[in-house]
Amino acid sequence: MAILEIRHVSKFFGGLAANSDVSFEVEEGSIVGLIGPNGAGKTTLFNCITGYYAPSKGDVVFRGLRMNGLQPDKVCRLGMVRTWQKVRPLTNLSVLENVMVGALCRTNSLFEARRMAQEQLRVVRLDQKGALLAGALPIGERKKLEVARALATRPKLLLLDEVMGGLNPAESEELIQLILEIRKKGITQMVIEHDMKAIMRMSQNIVVLNSGEKLAEGAPEEIVSNPRVIEAYLGAEV
């Protein structure tokens, strides 16, 4: 069953199309990889899905609900949450408090939120750093904090925007394991990533964007052998 349906979504800025007529579905419980060269419109699509932009055309349907024009906070409450390509920790709050802010979306009790936050910090293995200021964390841990904070909102669908960008191989590997672990909990994920190997390992389905359009979609092995993808993306990039 599809948890998210993207139906003919287009987004124009002035005359420029950042996304045009993109359609695909995300199966519940799966990991979908979203790839494409820089400027292909991946982040724009995330923004359209999570309510930061209203799509110029087309619909975003989440669990049977049409989401167009819903504000990000509503989207989050409905169970869809995103992380940011450029991490956005709440720098003057502690690590624990950052995650508590996410948890407070589901509870009004600080006590309960603290409990939920600690649980998520354990998941991303930051439970020892809860009292530190978020601004004091190194980049690898900031990325994990970002994931923990998103998880604390108890999402059904988690959208990860380049969580592995800027990390060393060991840290990336840790995040891959984390993403796979999250899948086991039944949380669907959509992942923007540049690291092809990682994407291939994690995803059940891959969507390729190029110049705002959907270039290809399929299982990892199909994508690797798709000549259009190789030409447009792999050929140019790698």
Next chain:
Amino acid sequence: MRAKSSLIIALVLTLPSFVFAANAKVKIGFVNSITGPEAPIGESLTNGVTLAIEDLKKQGIDVDLIKEDDTGKPEKSMAAFEKLATSDHVGGVVGPYPSKCAAALAKLAEKYHVPIIIPVASKDDITRQGLQWTFRLSATTNDYATILLDMATAFGKPKTIAIINENTDFGTSGAKSAKEYAAKKHLTVVAEEAYAPGSPDYRSTLASIKGKNPDLVFMVSYVADAILLMRQSREIGLTPKAFLGAGAGFATEAFAKEQDISNNVFSSTQWTQDVKWPGTKEFAARYKAQFGKEASYHASTAYESMVIMGQTLAKAKDNPARAKDLLDKGSWNGIMGVVKFADYAGYTNQNNHQMLVEQIQNGQRVTVYPPAYVSGKKAVYPFPGWTK
């Protein structure tokens, strides 16, 4: 030498009719705008008080003067008064200049039973609340307007008047009085403009007034805007039968010095340098010698207030309550003419001061009204037009 002899004259003239103990010591608070937006006028008050302290000393009264800055804000003036009354234990207070501060202090004077003489804050209401410990030397805002209209209707037969005032307490209430009194004098108000002070351009307003061709142009402004308004009136070619300035900016040396634009402008004032009140000329000369500029009515009212407070406290042996009684009953005759704090027409302890009108004639400020106070030169009416 001349200064010295004038000092002696001043001394003799200001000598009151009573004898006091030699070298009486009194403690007086002086709340004034040393900083803040009212500071330019505050400076005149400070200078007037400085001269008063000198003169009191010559009369054998040592004043322990405690100066307090009100920065032009009522809550600061209150702090100053609280300090003076409860920590310095002054016998009396002189000041402050801004009406809003004076209004706040009038209430405190009543509460602490410390007499206060307000030299020149002009808001009518201050002495209309039945307060017993507040004494005001100067005439009130209302009088700035009435004396000018009295004069204009005595000199000619004006039919119409335009009123321009800055949008401040003094400006608005001055304009209001002018409007009310104009109705009594059968003058038609053809334009009313309340402007926000500080704008560099009043030309459009003046041009629209010119279009209505009023006989009288009545203005209430402080010195800077007074000069600006007249400069731009000249540019626009506004030529009524008379320009009437309600005190403040129009009755200053700075304005008079701008001969191009100030010539033949009338201004109501509390005091002039050539009025025949005892000691006036000497005071004016001394002021000029000491401070390098002409005395304004702000300075003279501050001077006289301080002299009265000093003498009264000396006589009352620095006792505030006794001083209050003496102020109630006393009468003085100095550079502000006869001063008596009386209850009349809804006022309490208000000196029924005679306002004057001066006209600027080639840079000189000449008293031209009321006739009893004219000292030679005659008024130029109507306005002869702008010199090229």
Next chain:
Amino acid sequence: MPSPSFIRRKWITSAGGKRVIPLLLLASGVALLALIPLSVQSTYALHIMILTFVSIIMGSAWNILGGYTGQYSVGHAAYFGVGAYTTMILLQFRHIAPWYGMWAGVGATIVTALIIGSICFRLRGPYFVLASIAVAEIFRVTALNLKDLTNGAEGILVTELPPLKFGDTVITDFTTKVPFFYTGLITALFVIFVTRGVQHSKLGYYFQAIREDQDAAHSLGINPALYKNIALVISAVFTSVAGSLYAVYVGFIDPGTVFSLDVSVQIVTIAIIGGIGTILGPVIGAIVLVTLSEALRSNALTNALIHAGLVNADSRVGVFLKENLSHAHILIYGILVVIVILFMPQGLLGFARRIVTRKRKG
């Protein structure tokens, strides 16, 4: 960078038993404050304390919006003025006692705040700052020109203050400063209490999340517009109460004293000098600034020097100090503000805390 929420964590993590001590300290401090009017004879001191309370209320109120929520309004004079004017208009022209009028002021302020919020919160950063200034200026000029309602530039002078009665017993007739002292004290304590409550609730977390990163907060299920408006209303209401208190206490208001940019700047200064985003910052800021500006205004330094015999009052130095320091107090104030901003960017509280932590470490 030390966190504004440093103190809070200490509160949270300290064990339940340890909390009793600060609570006891607090209670005895409040009791001591409450006894002041009975023991302190100097009404001058009371006056300064009342002004300090008003400043604490203003600074803490701003802190909720500026310090916690990160919306740096430089237009709080609007709420201060609406409170002051509503109370004074009702008192002077409708003869409604200020303890009722104040609530009308609060009501008017809530409406005002929601309107202003709907306009200004669409903007961020410097644009928000400038819009808030503009709105306050519109209020000032409107108060100046709506003569029938506000008496324009002439302002409103209170001529009579009805006594506060309970049944037929007169509780106070407001002839002394004592009722103002207690009103100020209670409101100041209340606003501190509310700040503490906000900080220890979901609201506080949401406010701070918006301050730190509005977009990130939005993605975590926080509706920024809603929570900004909540912060604004809380902030505006207390500012309005401060305005009412000030107006009735001074007994006179005009557009220039309650609606001017000076008032807004003063409010911001209190919070920033003390340290924003903390419960005690604005309190410290208010105490320091009010005492300091009064000390400078009354030339306390010169008097102290003369009193201590270091400077002769009639000597050249003494006269110079007497004549010039009284002129220079705003200059000194300006210099102090610059020094604090340059060297203690976290405010006095943040600075003090940094020194404490440094000492502990080293």
Next chain:
Amino acid sequence: MSIFVQSLISGILIGGVYALIGIGLTIIFGVMRVINFAHGDLLMLGMYATYFLFTQFHIDPFVSIVITMPLMFLYGAFLQRFFINRVLDALPQNQILLTIGLGLIMSNTVMLAFTSDYKILSTRYSSSSVSLHGISISLPLLVSFAITTVITIALYWFLLKTDTGQAIRATAQDREAARLMGINVKRMSIIAFGLGSALAATAGALISPTYYIFPQVGSSFTLKAFVITVLGGMGSVIGATLGGILIGVAESIGGVYFGSGWKEVVVFVLFLLVLLFRPSGLLGKSRT
């Protein structure tokens, strides 16, 4: 009709001076993202410099610009180097409070030096005017408008054609990118603040023959400068030029048709409307 034309012309002439004030502020904001609350005080310093040169050395106010301008450029550069630079990364409200503090220091130092008396700078031509078909035009305003025009054109040339000018524009567009491109951002900031101060001071010099001078004169101009800059688009020099003239005309015409008291409301409502519907200003591009 003639009243309308009269107000239009005097509005445009005054607007020219406003434009200078606005351009100064907009350059400072553009390059540093700092709202300079001391802008009016810089203008005030320009006025006092002009007054001093006029009374002590009998240098005509319009001529004295050649001294005032570079002097205030250096002063502005000094302020930037030693004060503003330290708070560039600080919270915006700290930046604001710093400039407020600096403004207080400037106005109160001047007060101690010159007393708080209003100074009137009276030249022969202070109240002279030329008359054209019943429309009178203030001569000193006309001259100052001409000078403003020349300075503005020179400034455009500087910003568009010189390397330094382009570097300043690049910094204003994106500080981070400019740094990466090897532009000395610190130096550009110093130049920008110097330029801003010099322009404010020039505006002060230009209006001093027709206006008056006192230590607190700056505050009303600071507010005006904010309005002008937002109207034109913060950071946009052409926008500030247009904004200045627009405000001059709005005040002038608003004064006639709404009454002098309400003309400020007209200006601020205009300001809010622009903020709401075109937060980037009439000519600004970036929204942040």
